[in-house]
Amino acid sequence: MIRECIKCLLTSDIPGIVIESDNLCSICKEHQEKVSRYTFSEAEARENLASLKSRILRRRRGEYDALLGLSGGVDSSYLAKLAVDLDLNILCVHFDNGWNSKVAIRNIGKIIEKSNFDLITHVIDWSEFKDLQRSFFYSGVIDIEMLTDHAIFASMYRLAKKYKVKTILSGTNFRTEHGMPSAWVWNKMDYKNIKDIHQKFGRKKIKSFPTLSPYLWLLMKQFGLRANFEEPLNLINYEKFTAIRELREYFDWEDYGGKHHESEFTKFYQTYILPIKYGVDKRTVHLSDLIRNNEISRAEGAKELADIEFPVIDEKLKQYVVKKLGFTGEEFDGLMSLPPIPHSKYKTDVFFINRLKSIRSRIVGS
Numbered sequence: 066m067i068r069e070c071i072k073c074l075l076t077s078d079i080p081g082i083v084i085e086s087d088n089l090c091s092i093c094k095e096h097q098e099k100v101s102r103y104t105f106s107e108a109e110a111r112e113n114l115a116s117l118k119s120r121i122l123r124r125r126r127g128e129y130d131a132l133l134g135l136s137g138g139v140d141s142s143y144l145a146k147l148a149v150d151l152d153l154n155i156l157c158v159h160f161d162n163g164w165n166s167k168v169a170i171r172n173i174g175k176i177i178e179k180s181n182f183d184l185i186t187h188v189i190d191w192s193e194f195k196d197l198q199r200s201f202f203y204s205g206v207i208d209i210e211m212l213t214d215h216a217i218f219a220s221m222y223r224l225a226k227k228y229k230v231k232t233i234l235s236g237t238n239f240r241t242e243h244g245m246p247s248a249w250v251w252n253k254m255d256y257k258n259i260k261d262i263h264q265k266f267g268r269k270k271i272k273s274f275p276t277l278s279p280y281l282w283l284l285m286k287q288f289g290l291r292a293n294f295e296e297p298l299n300l301i302n303y304e305k306f307t308a309i310r311e312l313r314e315y316f317d318w319e320d321y322g323g324k325h326h327e328s329e330f331t332k333f334y335q336t337y338i339l340p341i342k343y344g345v346d347k348r349t350v351h352l353s354d355l356i357r358n359n360e361i362s363r364a365e366g367a368k369e370l371a372d373i374e375f376p377v378i379d380e381k382l383k384q385y386v387v388k389k390l391g392f393t394g395e396e397f398d399g400l401m402s403l404p405p406i407p408h409s410k411y412k413t414d415v416f417f418i419n420r421l422k423s424i425r426s427r428i429v430g431s
C-alpha cells in the first residue's frame with residue numbers, strides 16, 4: 066500500500082522515501098532536525114550578510130569580488146539582487162547551452178542593465194553538446210541534465226582561475242531545494258560516467274565541452290582550492306515567493322512558471338521525459354519544499370498536482386526538442402519506450418567521490 070506523508074506530498078512509492086510511524090516522511094523528519102540552522106531573526110540575517118561581505122572582501126585578489134552563475138531563474142537572479150544590496154562587484158557568468166527560454170534571456174538583460182555587473186556569456190559548441198545529449202538519450206540514464214550542471218561548474222572553475230576571483234556565489238539552498246530522491250539524479254562530478262556514455266553512443270570528438278576531474282572539483286568545493294563557495298540563500302530565511310515579488314519590483318523580472326523552466330530543455334525534461342520514461346514527477350518534491358517552507362499549504366500543493374494534467378503533452382515543444390536534437394519522431398518515441406538504464410551500468414567515479422566526501426566530513430564535519 067502506498068502511504069502518504071501528512072505534512073508534504075511525498076509518498077512511500079518514491080525511492081528512498083520512508084513514511085515513519087508518526088506518518089511523517091524521512092525528508093520532513095530531516096527537515097525538522099535541520100531547519101533551525103537555516104532560520105534567522107531579521108537582525109541575524111543582516112549580520113550574516115554583513116559577515117559574508119567581509120569574508121568576500123578579505124579574500125579578494127583580482128578585480129571582482131565574486132563570480133555568480135546567472136541562469137535568469139529565481140535563485141540565481143535573487144543572488145544578483147543580494148549582491149546589489151551588498152554593493153559587491155560581481156562577474157556574472159551565463160552558460161548558454163542552446164536551450165535558454167526567451168524569458169530567461171530577457172531577465173538576464175534586465176539584471177545586468179540595472180546592476181551594472183559585468184557579464185560573460187559562455188556559448189557552448191552546440192554540435193558537441195547535441196552529440197552529448199543524444200548519447201545520454203541512447204544510454205537510457207535518467208540524469209540528462211548532469212551535462213549542463215557539470216559544464217557550468219567546470220566553467221566556473223576555469224573563470225575563477227582566469228580572473229583571480231576567490232569567491233563563487235552559489236544558489237544552493239536548504240529551504241527551497243531539499244530532499245530530491247537520490248535515485249532521480251546522479252552525481253554531477255562524475256565525468257567518468259559522462260565520458261563512458263559518450264564513448265559508447267556519441268559520434269563526434271569532444272574538444273571544447275568544459276570538464277573537470279572530480280579531484281579538482283572536490284578540492285574546490287570542499288576545501289576552497291582556487292575559490293570558496295558561499296551559499297547566501299542559506300544565510301537568510303529564503304522564500305521563493307518573496308524572492309519573486311522582490312525581483313519583479315526591482316529588476317522588472319518575469320516569472321517563467323515551473324521550477325527551472327528557464328530552459329526549454331529542462332521544461333520538456335521535467336514535464337514529459339521524466340514522467341513518461343522514468344515515472345518521475347519532480348513537482349511533488351518542489352511543492353513539498355514550498356509546503357515545508359510554509360509558503361503554501363499541503364492542500365494547495367495537492368490541488369496544483371491534481372489540477373495540471375501531467376505529463377504535459379505539448380506537441381509544439383516536443384517537436385522543437387526532437388528536431389533540435391536531430392531525432393526523427395519515431396526514433397525519439399522508440400528511445401522513450403526503452404527501459405531506463407541506471408548510471409551505474411556505465412563506468413563511474415561515484416564510489417570514489419563518495420569515499421572522498423566521507424573522508425572530508427570526518428576531517429571538517431558535514
Ligand SMILES: [Zn+2]
Nearest residue numbers: 070073090093
Ligand atoms: Zn513529508
